[in-house]
Amino acid sequence: MTDQPNILIIMSDEHGPMWSSAYGHPFVQTPNMERLAAQGATFDAAYCNAPLCVPSRLSFMTGRHVSNARGWDNAVPLPSDAPTWAYALRSAGYDCALSGKMHLIGPDRLHGFQNQLAYDPHGGGHEDDATAQRLGLSKGGRHPIYLWKDGIPTADEPWPSVKEARAGTGPMIEADDMMEEAAMAYLRDPTRRDKPFALCVGFVAPHFPFIVPEPYFSMYYPEHADLPDNPPGHLESLPEAAQRLRQAFGFEGYTDDEVRRARAAYYGLITYMDNKIGRLMDALEEQGLAENTVIIYTSDHGESLGEHGLWRKMNFYEHSARVPLQISWPGVISGGQRFDGATSLVDVTATILDIAGVSGRDLEHLRLDGDSLLPLMRGVTSKWKDEAFTEHLAHGTDRARAMVRQGNWKLCYSHGNPPDLELYDLSADPGEFNNLAGSPKHRDVQEQLIARIMEHWGDPGKLT
Numbered sequence: 001m002t003d004q005p006n007i008l009i010i011m012s013d014e015h016g017p018m019w020s021s022a023y024g025h026p027f028v029q030t031p032n033m034e035r036l037a038a039q040g041a042t043f044d045a046a047y048c049n050a051p052l053c054v055p056s057r058l059s060f061m062t063g064r065h066v067s068n069a070r071g072w073d074n075a076v077p078l079p080s081d082a083p084t085w086a087y088a089l090r091s092a093g094y095d096c097a098l099s100g101k102m103h104l105i106g107p108d109r110l111h112g113f114q115n116q117l118a119y120d121p122h123g124g125g126h127e128d129d130a131t132a133q134r135l136g137l138s139k140g141g142r143h144p145i146y147l148w149k150d151g152i153p154t155a156d157e158p159w160p161s162v163k164e165a166r167a168g169t170g171p172m173i174e175a176d177d178m179m180e181e182a183a184m185a186y187l188r189d190p191t192r193r194d195k196p197f198a199l200c201v202g203f204v205a206p207h208f209p210f211i212v213p214e215p216y217f218s219m220y221y222p223e224h225a226d227l228p229d230n231p232p233g234h235l236e237s238l239p240e241a242a243q244r245l246r247q248a249f250g251f252e253g254y255t256d257d258e259v260r261r262a263r264a265a266y267y268g269l270i271t272y273m274d275n276k277i278g279r280l281m282d283a284l285e286e287q288g289l290a291e292n293t294v295i296i297y298t299s300d301h302g303e304s305l306g307e308h309g310l311w312r313k314m315n316f317y318e319h320s321a322r323v324p325l326q327i328s329w330p331g332v333i334s335g336g337q338r339f340d341g342a343t344s345l346v347d348v349t350a351t352i353l354d355i356a357g358v359s360g361r362d363l364e365h366l367r368l369d370g371d372s373l374l375p376l377m378r379g380v381t382s383k384w385k386d387e388a389f390t391e392h393l394a395h396g397t398d399r400a401r402a403m404v405r406q407g408n409w410k411l412c413y414s415h416g417n418p419p420d421l422e423l424y425d426l427s428a429d430p431g432e433f434n435n436l437a438g439s440p441k442h443r444d445v446q447e448q449l450i451a452r453i454m455e456h457w458g459d460p461g462k463l464t
Contacts (some may be wrong), residue, residue: 004092004094007094008201009298010297011200011202011297012205013053013205015323016318017322018322021033022034022042022324022326029219030271033326036328037335038336039330041326041328041339042337045340046322046344048301048302048344049065049346050301050394051314051392055391056345058071058076059071061082067391074105083365084112085366086098088356088358088366094197097117099186099201100119100175100183100202117183119178157253158252159250159312162262163254165261166211166261167211170211172204187283187287206269213272216271217264219268220264221261221268225261239420244397249311259306263306291330293330294355296325298345314396316390316401318426327351327377333378343388344370348370351372389452399414401413401414401415405426409425410432411453412424413450415460
């Protein structure tokens with residue numbers, strides 16, 4: 001047993017936290033997330049720093065906001081010389097391993113991890129054409145590039161994944177099972193007791209395609225196959241940013257049953273993935289590693305799932321931008337804690353480094369944009385910045401977009417002259433149906449949050 005704790009990071013893909021019993025959902029079953037909540041801390045207002053896979057994960061790996069790390073979209077790889085938390089933990093004496101997805105595209109697929117135990121099915125350059133189409137990729141499995149100067153494209157057919165939803169299996173399910181198997185073998189290796197380890201397990205679930213094995217599909221369809229909560233007239237009055245996204249991807253033209261089946265399959269994928277979390281926790285206990293292992297569960301972004309007429313991500317509504325965040329550390333972090341202050345994945349990066357004891361020049365070299373949550377979770381302080389900053393600088397828009405949340409207020413900014421603005425009071429309007437931007441009553445809050453975005457960005461024209 002080492003003095004430094006082991007660290008198990010579990011990162012799913014496209015999991016909106018509101019769709020889990022651990023976050024209060026009435027029927028989406030996540031008993032192992034509930035188990036984590038009982039053992040540690042759960043954050044109710046955690047956000048990704050980009051609602052898109054590669055930029056979000058690039059930001060998480062480096063601990064820097066997307067515009068600082070220059071990870072614009074799904075086609076831009078992280079430079080091989082970029083410092084990451086995996087490099088820092090290796091310098092601190094950790095064995096760092098990756099099992100599955102981190103969406104590290106380009107020639108360097110490790111970025112500090114010593115090895116890839118399984119494989120990343122979203123890494124690009126190997127998918128068959130049919131799978132690539134389902135994943136929104138170009139032929140050969142590479143991410144397409146969308147130039148803003150070409151404007152917003154108009155999809156010529158509805159986004160196909162909704163219509164494909166069903167019970168079954170496929171390449172992504174097979175990949176997730178392989179990732180779990182490789183991670184379990186790693187944890188059961190007797191050499192895990194020789195030095196501290198940091199294992200990052202990256203599952204694809206519950207990312208589309210909306211195909212899940214039984215019994216998970218029938219757990220939710222048809223009994224719990226619901227429809228999005230879109231009030232009458234809401235889709236006709238969406239903000240321009242949402243309209244652009246609907247135009248680009250064709251998020252319409254579905255029957256109610258197709259929508260119900262897609263949502264049910266998504267719920268099934270969440271429970272399928274939650275069971276994997278449970279088996280990894282069981283393996284730690286079986287191997288006598290649980291008492292000295294920090295467990296972190298989060299996701300790279302959420303899933304819109306038809307809310308506000310949107311699917312996938314690439315927007316700042318709660319379903320897309322918020323992520324689950326749970327952290328346990330036996331004997332250090334008291335169980336059952338919940339925190340409602342806004343935080344984001346760059347803060348998770350800072351927390352990982354703090355847990356591992358990375359400090360001094362090694363920490364300064366990373367130039368982190370986040371802050372460690374460890375003092376808050378340990379009860380050393382009750383103060384927290386209560387802020388999350390998220391950017392979207394990729395496809396599905398034709399201009400630089402950012403979101404800042406402070407307290408109950410969320411401002412979404414789309415650069416232009418004038419800019420498109422959305423302002424929501426999440427305490428009074430958790431569904432984000434009442435855009436208060438431009439209201440004289442809330443002018444001070446609006447100007448304060450715009451100013452905060454400009455503090456992060458400087459000149460937004462340089463990003464457009």
